[in-house]
Amino acid sequence: xxxxxxxxxxxxxxVAVAASFALGALAACGxxxxxxxxxxxxxxxxxxxxxxSSLTExxxxxxxxxxxxxxxxxxxFSFAASSELATQVEQGAPAxxxxxxxxxTMAQVSDGGNTAGKPVTFARNTLEIAVPAGNPAKxxxxxxxxxxxxxxxxxxxxxxxxxxxxxxxAAAEVTPAPDTLEADVKATLAKVTLGxxxxxxxxxxxxxxxxxxxQGIDFPEAADAVNDYPIAVLKDAGNPTxxxxxxxxxxxxxxxxxxxxxxxxxx
Amino acid sequence: MSTRRGVGARPSRRTTGLPAVLVPLAxxxxxxxxxxxxxxxxxxxxxxLGDVLSRDASIEALRLSLVCAxxxxxxxxxxxxxxxxxxxxxxxxGRSVLRAAVTVPLVLPPVVGGVALFxxxxxxxxxxxxxxxxxxxxxPFTTAAVVVAETxxxxxxxxxxxxxxxxxxxxxxxEAAATLGASxxxxxxxxxxxxxxxxxxxxxxxxxxxALGEFGATITFAxxxxxxxxxxxxxxxxxxxxDPAAAVALSLVLxxxxxxxxxxxxxxxxxxxx
Numbered sequence: 001x002x003x004x005x006x007x008x009x010x011x012x013x014x015v016a017v018a019a020s021f022a023l024g025a026l027a028a029c030g031x032x033x034x035x036x037x038x039x040x041x042x043x044x045x046x047x048x049x050x051x052x053s054s055l056t057e058x059x060x061x062x063x064x065x066x067x068x069x070x071x072x073x074x075x076x077f078s079f080a081a082s083s084e085l086a087t088q089v090e091q092g093a094p095a096x097x098x099x100x101x102x103x104x105t106m107a108q109v110s111d112g113g114n115t116a117g118k119p120v121t122f123a124r125n126t127l128e129i130a131v132p133a134g135n136p137a138k139x140x141x142x143x144x145x146x147x148x149x150x151x152x153x154x155x156x157x158x159x160x161x162x163x164x165x166x167x168x169x170a171a172a173e174v175t176p177a178p179d180t181l182e183a184d185v186k187a188t189l190a191k192v193t194l195g196x197x198x199x200x201x202x203x204x205x206x207x208x209x210x211x212x213x214x215q216g217i218d219f220p221e222a223a224d225a226v227n228d229y230p231i232a233v234l235k236d237a238g239n240p241t242x243x244x245x246x247x248x249x250x251x252x253x254x255x256x257x258x259x260x261x262x263x264x265x266x267x
Numbered sequence: 268m269s270t271r272r273g274v275g276a277r278p279s280r281r282t283t284g285l286p287a288v289l290v291p292l293a294x295x296x297x298x299x300x301x302x303x304x305x306x307x308x309x310x311x312x313x314x315x316l317g318d319v320l321s322r323d324a325s326i327e328a329l330r331l332s333l334v335c336a337x338x339x340x341x342x343x344x345x346x347x348x349x350x351x352x353x354x355x356x357x358x359x360x361g362r363s364v365l366r367a368a369v370t371v372p373l374v375l376p377p378v379v380g381g382v383a384l385f386x387x388x389x390x391x392x393x394x395x396x397x398x399x400x401x402x403x404x405x406x407p408f409t410t411a412a413v414v415v416a417e418t419x420x421x422x423x424x425x426x427x428x429x430x431x432x433x434x435x436x437x438x439x440x441x442e443a444a445a446t447l448g449a450s451x452x453x454x455x456x457x458x459x460x461x462x463x464x465x466x467x468x469x470x471x472x473x474x475x476x477x478a479l480g481e482f483g484a485t486i487t488f489a490x491x492x493x494x495x496x497x498x499x500x501x502x503x504x505x506x507x508x509x510d511p512a513a514a515v516a517l518s519l520v521l522x523x524x525x526x527x528x529x530x531x532x533x534x535x536x537x538x539x540x541x
Contacts, residue, residue: 083508090511151390151408156491158508179408180490181497183505191490195391196407 043070043245047237048094049077050085052101052160052229053186054125057209058262059099059250065258066249073242081159081184082106089114089234096243099231099250101125101185101203102160106230116240119230122250123264126226127164128204129217130192137198142168142219144199145176153191153200156181160227161188165201167225189214203227205263228267304522311519312512319516327494328502329520335410335498336478339417340425343474347425348467352455354426355433366430373423380419381487388415388488412489413496417478424477425470432466433459472532476525 043066051059056079063075078085078095082105089098089109098115099122100106106119131139137150145152154176155162162181169176179197182188189206191197193213207216231250233243249255256266312319319325354366372380388395388406398404406412440462444454460467482500489496491505499521507514 081508087508087511151405153490156505158505178492179495180492181505182491183486183508187486194385194389196385196389 043242044072045239045242046074046076047096047239047242047246049075049097049099049246050088050093050095051077051079051097051099052082052085053079053184054101054161054203054205055079055099055229056186058205058259058264061258062246062249062255065254066246069249070242070245075246079186081155083108083159084184092236094236094238095234096237096239097231097246098234099229100160101227101229102163103228103230104163105160106232109234110232114235115232116235116237116243117233119232120247120251121228121267122231122255123229123259124226124267125203125205125229125264126222127161127168127201128207128222129219130189130200130202130207130210130214131198131217132192132195133213133215135215135217136195139199139217141217142172142174142221145169145178145201146174148177150177150198151196152176152178153180153182153188153197154178155185155188155201156183159184161185161201161203164225164227168201168219168221171224172219172221203263208263226265229264307515307518307522310512310515312516315512316516316519319513320520324493324497324502325517325520328497328499328517329524331410331413331494331497332479332499332521333524335413335417336475336481338414339421339478339481340471340475342414342418343422343425343478344467344471347422347470347474348429348460351426351429351433351470352459355430370423370427372420373427377420377481377483377485378487380484381416384412384416384419384484384488388412407488408490408492408496410489410495413485413498416484416488417481420481420484421474421477425467425474428470428473429463429467432463432470435466436462468532472529476529479521479525 049059049063056077059077059079063077066075067073078088080088082100082102085093085098086100086105086108089095090112098106098109100109100119103119103121106115109115110119129139129142131137137144139150144150145154154165157163157166161184165176180191182191185202185206188200189202189210192200192202193210204216204222207214231247233240233247237243250259260266350369354362354369375383385392385395385407387393388398390396390399390405390407395406398406406415436459440458441454444458445451449457480500481498482504485496485498486501486504491497491501497505499517503514503517503521506517
């Protein structure tokens with residue numbers, strides 16, 4: 001009788017599969033960078049900046065400028081939804097600077113005593129309708145977001161761009177019919193870039209960053225939901241000197257120029 | 268467990284005991300795997316647990332998760348068992364290449380899987396574009412897309428488990444059935460399949476568990492909308508951004524549901540054959 005040996009064979013196959021699954025999960029979980037603080041006088045060493053997704057392009061450029069200005073420094077970024085980053089700070093993520101896309105999210109961090117000083121507003125952003133190049137669904141304004149036959153992406157109300165979207169729809173008295181509520185503004189934009197949705201509400205800066213794959217359509221109610229962007233050095237910053245120097249660069253004339261070129265308004 | 272055949276002399280107790288060096292390492296492994304779950308239990312807001320769980324959003328997400336994972340497992344069974352049979356019994360050149368190709372989703376980061384599904388089945392995808400232009404069917408952002416994403420990620424688990432079982436099964440039973448005049452299809456249905464049923468069940472359980480936990484491919488390809496595509500893992504992720512305590516409560520449900528179902532199925536299907 002040979003059948004009784006089968007379970008052991010099968011079981012080892014299962015174990016191998018389960019093991020590879022566990023490895024995959026581990027690999028997927030890794031990734032937060034550690035900071036190596038230094039106590040030199042001028043800016044030096046490495047800092048970690050947590051910044052709202054919408055700052056991806058402008059802050060990456062500012063980070064390069066900072067590293068060029070202060071040789072020996074390294075600026076690493078983690079871009080995600082501000083609300084997600086705020087949770088990470090509260091959970092003790094090793095970071096030096098936090099730049100948020102909304103004062104409410106920053107307040108969540110500063111009220112918990114996790115910022116070193118008072119957050120400073122460094123930029124403002126407004127929403128814009130984003131459609132794939134050529135505007136295949138002929139979207140003209142916010143009213144089109146109520147059409148059920150269009151495929152619409154919005155940010156989830158839990159993240160700042162979603163909260164801003166709720167405000168403009170309330171102001172315009174439009175009830176949107178979204179097909180997906182994305183976890184951050186870049187994910188929302190990606191659905192437009194891929195051509196998988198007919199329209200989305202993202203920041204003006206995202207439309208500019210997306211280049212010619214995406215077209216922007218302005219709408220008057222955008223003025224009802226202008227997002228202030230605050231920045232602050234974090235209390236547990238491993239490298240506060242360099243962190244403050246980076247914040248100073250963001251607030252400087254040069255930093256503001258980079259931000260306005262990306263489509264941000266001055267505070 | 269049955270005794271193994273083919274192992275010659277019976278080893279003495281001295282040589283079969285645990286090598287001392289493995290014990291501390293195994294202990295670390297146990298702590299590493301168990302402590303996070305204990306942490307979840309410690310952090311659970313027991314007092315508000317009822318409120319969080321009775322929210323419509325929670326119930327809706329859980330229902331969607333269960334329905335989609337079950338559908339994904341059904342699709343995986345219908346398509347995956349034949350594929351496993353081809354891989355185990357088929358005799359053709361390039362079989363190992365085929366096996367490698369169909370198990371890629373096993374090692375692919377799920378988000379990449381989501382992007383790949385867009386490239387294939389999105390409105391502008393290889394298959395998705397004609398599907399949209401000719402039939403007016405678009406898949407992304409629908410519940411069907413959730414099932415597709417989960418199937419894509421979970422089916423290889425089933426295929427590998429079933430293939431392993433088929434390789435282990437004794438082919439002489441099939442040959443005997445054939446000698447007695449059974450058709451190939453009859454032999455497959457009445458001899459091969461019952462012989463590997465425990466393997467199929469194990470694969471289905473693994474596949475279901477993987478589908479239930481699926482996040483990356485789903486949020487990428489199917490998006491996130493309450494009632495349509497927001498499954499439990501996505502609900503946990505979104506809730507975590509505003510209300511971490513509620514997210515912990517929701518995680519607990521997912522934990523309890525998966526453990527309960529796995530334990531239940533294990534009782535019924537797996538131990539009876541062991």
